[in-house]
Amino acid sequence: MAPLSRRAEWSRDQPISFLMQQSVENPGVLALSAGLVDPDTLPVEVVREAVDALLSDPRGGRSALQYGTTPGYLPLRRQVRSLLAQLERLDPDELGVGDDQILLTTGSQQFLSIVGEVLVDPGDIVLVSAPTYFAYLGCLNGLGARTIAVPSDDQGMQTAELDRILGELDRQGELPRVKLIYVVSWFENPTGISLSVPRRKELVELARRWSRAQPIYVLEDAAYRELCYESDEMPSVWSFDRDRTHVILAQTFSKTFSPGIRVGFGVVPETLRAAAAARKGNEDFGSSNFNQQVIAWVLEHGRYAPHVDRVRAGYRRKRDAMLAAADRYCSGIPGVHWVRPRGGLYVWMTVPPAVDTSFRGALFHHATRQNQVMYVPGDVCYGGVADPPRNQMRLSFGVLDVDRLEEAIQRLACGIQAVLERSPAASAASG
């Protein structure tokens, strides 16, 4: 009999642990791997003002330091409604969800995790883009889920492929095991690509059409929704689910405000409300009430929108700096190309197949040890793919400043060239 639960066994050896270990062992590296936010965006003064306001009234201060409710601070859930209504260009009353369908969590990660917990039994199927957000693949593994990859292109998850795969699962009698379709709809982590509008609509239609024996939910991870650097606006996947029955929406204040405050949120269909709240209760009775009150104050006093504007401007500059550096240092290397994201925090780069970007490949080792630069290997972002591509990388422009971003890309280019020159293909060509 194993000393650990099966779920603990399924959660072993996560790439994030390896990445953190590498950071510790190589303290001088420039980390294009980290998913942190830009320290310069962090709202020190705004939080100070909010806390001061909250705690200057002893009675209000005590209420902020007391337990809150499991689903979260009601005034913040109402502020979230207003924010969503604004993003959806709706009146808050037209949103079509009650306050109790909004759950406040410890970052959106906890919300994503809870959705998995309440829907997925071991052996159940979750459909994900290939590639997709690797931390959620870790969650799904921990649940014993079977992830099935849906190919994506420059418009995101290919809905025609999704339809074909669902048909295939139906023929195999596996349709009743399909519980969830997970998609990062804006500036996908890792590719930076947004799901196109027609596909957003189609995704909802497919989820409805294939919900036969049981509902198939779409989990729309909109973590990067507000980090858009061009003027293009898109309706959410959620907006096409007009009766709010099939799409679960996850968002967060971590990227736009502060990950240290750690407040995320999600909206669930009525059918999942009680289960999600019960799960949240079992996990922690509710996230920090104090922090929820801080965020509520910030929203209520109009401090959020201008802050997000500044954050956007900062990341836009950094995205541009990374792309300019890639143009300068990488465009001369044959077979190297990358996505030009319109938002989010990541540039997705592809290198020649001869350059193995995986943890055990030549580039990762060379880059971290020789060039002192680190990235997230693309292959960890594929779930349910036996032999994922090993010539891709996720490069984050979130943390480093403009000068270091340029330096980091230059170092990475050196690493790619060094590995290419030593590869058998290169030797054969030169020999």
Add this chain to the structure above:
Amino acid sequence: MAPLSRRAEWSRDQPISFLMQQSVENPGVLALSAGLVDPDTLPVEVVREAVDALLSDPRGGRSALQYGTTPGYLPLRRQVRSLLAQLERLDPDELGVGDDQILLTTGSQQFLSIVGEVLVDPGDIVLVSAPTYFAYLGCLNGLGARTIAVPSDDQGMQTAELDRILGELDRQGELPRVKLIYVVSWFENPTGISLSVPRRKELVELARRWSRAQPIYVLEDAAYRELCYESDEMPSVWSFDRDRTHVILAQTFSKTFSPGIRVGFGVVPETLRAAAAARKGNEDFGSSNFNQQVIAWVLEHGRYAPHVDRVRAGYRRKRDAMLAAADRYCSGIPGVHWVRPRGGLYVWMTVPPAVDTSFRGALFHHATRQNQVMYVPGDVCYGGVADPPRNQMRLSFGVLDVDRLEEAIQRLACGIQAVLERSPAASAASG
């Protein structure tokens, strides 16, 4: 095929939801049911000072608002070591655990939940005191655990009974399914009783002795450890596990400092370190870094110990007030008796068997509707007992002030008497 996971189905209908619903429906009730802390104990000024200090330095402020690490803010884990060392009367270096065996969580609830997650598969056995902390029974149900009740008396869990039950399980071939023994060692929620010192030692010996095919861990929930109102001091169960292999220790800053800040912690044996951290990563990547830095500042600047002294003095007064009120209003009712706790937040009261204290019983209905007072029915605190006693109650002196505590107990006494007078036994006696 069910639309929800089995774990979600197992988590339905938790007593806490019913209690909260009752609070909403009966807004005028005096709640002896709430597990909140006394608002007067909440450290508004200390938190304000801590936040001000943290955020007055822009660089430090930004670090507090950035992501932290999954196991938690290292300086706070080190402060926790010092606190533990002080409580254990050891030098921090003699504690016998590394910093990475300390996990910071969203309250100790999340730590308790994580321990269950990493150890318990559906059908596995967890041994618990009867009665015990009902919220953890909810967690265990959510995991599909089989809880087996170990009787307790005025010295806590009966270790001789525990030994007998383990022997029985061994004969039935079920020993390999036993993963955990859960015990609230100080001022147990709900009984207020502490596990006696000889039984603490014996508990560890039993866990070791019966760890054959797999380790059987003791989960020591020491949430109320610092809320002691008499001079008696006791070593922890954990202290008897000298090589730190069999006891998992859970504590929290919620009760002694602020539940709104929501920082708890636990110490795990080396064998569980990686699994607990991986689970924490899947759930939320780490609790709020900001709040951990607030608590670290409070400990570092010597603000914690004097605050806990004030908290203790306040609760001691309130415990005394509740006991005095019980003496005044309840001692005249035949068959009513209660525990006089030496710490914690609860008085455990037993009424005559004719008075049904359960949610569906006459007293709960009468008390909430007529007398406007609410308690936690004792039967919800029994796990693995087919027919739990229905004539017990958990009465919390945490939230209400001294005057209201007296009023609440008076109301409760009226309710008990009213129900007794209408009971068939009473009618028979008077008839």
